[in-house]
Structures are given as C-alpha cells and as structure tokens.
Amino acid sequence: MKIAILSRDATLYSTRRLKQAGEERGHEMQVIDHLRCYMNITSHQPKVMYQSQPLIDIDAVIPRIGASNTFYGTAVVRQFEIMGVFTANTSMAISRSRDKLRSLQIMARRGIGLPVTGFAHSTKDIDGLVDIVGGAPLVIKLLEGTQGIGVVLAETQQAAKSVIEAFRGLDANILVQEFIKEAGGMDIRCFVVGDKVVAAMKRQGAPGEFRSNLHRGGSASRVRLTPEERSTAIRAAKAMGLRVAGVDLLRSNHGPVVMEVNSSPGLEGIEKATDMDVAGKIIDFVVKNAAPNVPNVPKKDKERDGIKY
Numbered sequence: 001m002k003i004a005i006l007s008r009d010a011t012l013y014s015t016r017r018l019k020q021a022g023e024e025r026g027h028e029m030q031v032i033d034h035l036r037c038y039m040n041i042t043s044h045q046p047k048v049m050y051q052s053q054p055l056i057d058i059d060a061v062i063p064r065i066g067a068s069n070t071f072y073g074t075a076v077v078r079q080f081e082i083m084g085v086f087t088a089n090t091s092m093a094i095s096r097s098r099d100k101l102r103s104l105q106i107m108a109r110r111g112i113g114l115p116v117t118g119f120a121h122s123t124k125d126i127d128g129l130v131d132i133v134g135g136a137p138l139v140i141k142l143l144e145g146t147q148g149i150g151v152v153l154a155e156t157q158q159a160a161k162s163v164i165e166a167f168r169g170l171d172a173n174i175l176v177q178e179f180i181k182e183a184g185g186m187d188i189r190c191f192v193v194g195d196k197v198v199a200a201m202k203r204q205g206a207p208g209e210f211r212s213n214l215h216r217g218g219s220a221s222r223v224r225l226t227p228e229e230r231s232t233a234i235r236a237a238k239a240m241g242l243r244v245a246g247v248d249l250l251r252s253n254h255g256p257v258v259m260e261v262n263s264s265p266g267l268e269g270i271e272k273a274t275d276m277d278v279a280g281k282i283i284d285f286v287v288k289n290a291a292p293n294v295p296n297v298p299k300k301d302k303e304r305d306g307i308k309y
C-alpha cells in the first residue's frame, strides 16, 4: 500500500515512527509537507500537486497537522477525500477538534462527562459565569492556549474576577471551568485508534503544580484504565468523528471527565511511557480501512453537526 504522512518535518519523532512502522509492514511510505502541496480543485479531475508532480496512486493519508496550519492542512486533507483517498482523520473532524468550545459542546450533546464549564462574552456577566461552575476555586482557560500556557487556577472569587477581566480586556476568549481538585495534578491521555484505546498514560504535574503538561515539568507513566474511563475515551473520539485521537481525561469524583480531544496526538510521550508500538497500531488501522470498498467518509460523519457535504 502507498501511504502518505502529511507532516511539515520528517525528523519529528511521530513522523519517523509512522514511516518506520509502515516500512516494517512492507508499505511504501512518503512524508509530504502539506504546506507545499497545491491543488487543482476542478470537478472530475481533482489533484494534489507536490514538487511539480501530481500525487497519484496514494491509498491512504495520515494527517499530522499542527494547530497553526489547520486551515491549509485541512484543505489538503479535504482534497484527498474528494479524490477518494482514505484518511486517518477526516478534514471535518480535524477542524472540529481544533475549537475547544465547540468540542465541549459536541461532547455535551452526547452526554459525555465533562468538567462543568461556562463561557460568556461580556465581563458584565462574570458573577453569573462564576456561579455556573460553583464559585472559586476555578480554572480559567484561554481558548487559544496550548501546552498549559493560558490555564490559570483562581483560588478566590476576587482572583477569578480580576483574571477574567484582564483576559477579556485583551479581547481574549476564555472558558471558565470547575476545578477538579481531586485529580491532584494528574491527567490521563488515552490514545484511541478506531474503536479501541490502544495505549494510555498518566501525566503528573511537578510538585505544587496543578497542570500536568510535560512542557510544564510533568512526568508520564503507564496507567491502567477503568472500563468507564476506556468507554468515555472511545465515546469522546467517536463524538468528534476522530478515528485517531488523544483523549485527555481527569479523574473526578463524579467519574471521568474529558478535558480535550486532540486530532494529531504525539507518539513520543505515549510510546516511551508505555513501551507500546502505537505507530504500528495506526498503520494497521489505516491499512485495514483503506481497502477499496470501505467508504472514505462514514455516512454518520457526513450528517453530524448538521453539516452536510
């Protein structure tokens, strides 16, 4: 099978591992920089061009699209979909997962456990917003934040008010969330491929830090999931329409709650913490599903979210 990895950098751990796992299984693997793809959108003859040549005979693509290239990256993935090429994640699911607020709304509709979360536009509504999440302590998150930057724990009502006002004064969009204190600075990354959790790790924040991000000094290790955690992760990925997903959970005393769902989850942390061949699981899934008679975009996906295409 001929499989393209859409990645900006062939030297990244995740990209290298996917290439290696594919080659080990006898597939022809090509790393393609999606920002260097250009497209012929014409009806009947849709094409993706790369290095002046049309990309032909590709059986499947594995998108590894960074958050800063979502717009162009998903356009390239969509073009492959139009050409009938199987994709590990659809363009629609990737776009959807990039918006934290929208993701939470989609999961809420499916009844998936979430931290109690509030969102408002006007600072005139701060008191009501704080009431929604049951008052301080609470967590305030910049919608555009990553790697734990822009996630703040406000211990008191007054601190919460000041931080919210400051963020809104900068015109930043923020979420306000119930603080899951009992998680003790630990979150769980569930790596979902197809309808299975193929690996899971816990990340523990540095002492005195409520954020578990490895970029903030957290450390990762293998974890055993409860059946409820496992099914929550699978349902979250499904609700988002993602075939490959990193689902982040917190252990709350009202059960597992989903913090976010990532459409290009990194392989390095999870493979090193668990000693699992996660890249191999992704390749096996793609190969199984890229068979010619499997529809490219499932019917369910086409109708999800009220969008038809």
Ligand SMILES: Nc1ncnc2c1ncn2[C@@H]1O[C@H](COP(=O)(O)OP(=O)(O)OP(=O)(O)O)[C@@H](O)[C@H]1O
Pocket (backbone or CB within 6 Å): 115, 139, 141, 145, 146, 147, 148, 149, 150, 151, 177, 178, 179, 180, 181, 183, 185, 186, 187, 205, 210, 211, 212, 213, 248, 250, 259, 260
């Ligand atoms: N409501 C919460 N209660 C307790 N801890 C939380 C809560 N929300 C976030 N955290 C902690 O803070 C960390 C960072 O939060 P989150 O994952 O939402 O943002 P981020 O990591 O900056 O975003 P991204 O993962 O997209 O880069 C989480 O991994 C978790 O450990």
Ligand SMILES: [Mg+2]
Pocket (backbone or CB within 6 Å): 147, 148, 213, 248, 260
């Ligand atoms: Mg996170």
Ligand SMILES: [Mg+2]
Pocket (backbone or CB within 6 Å): 260, 261, 262
């Ligand atoms: Mg994320």
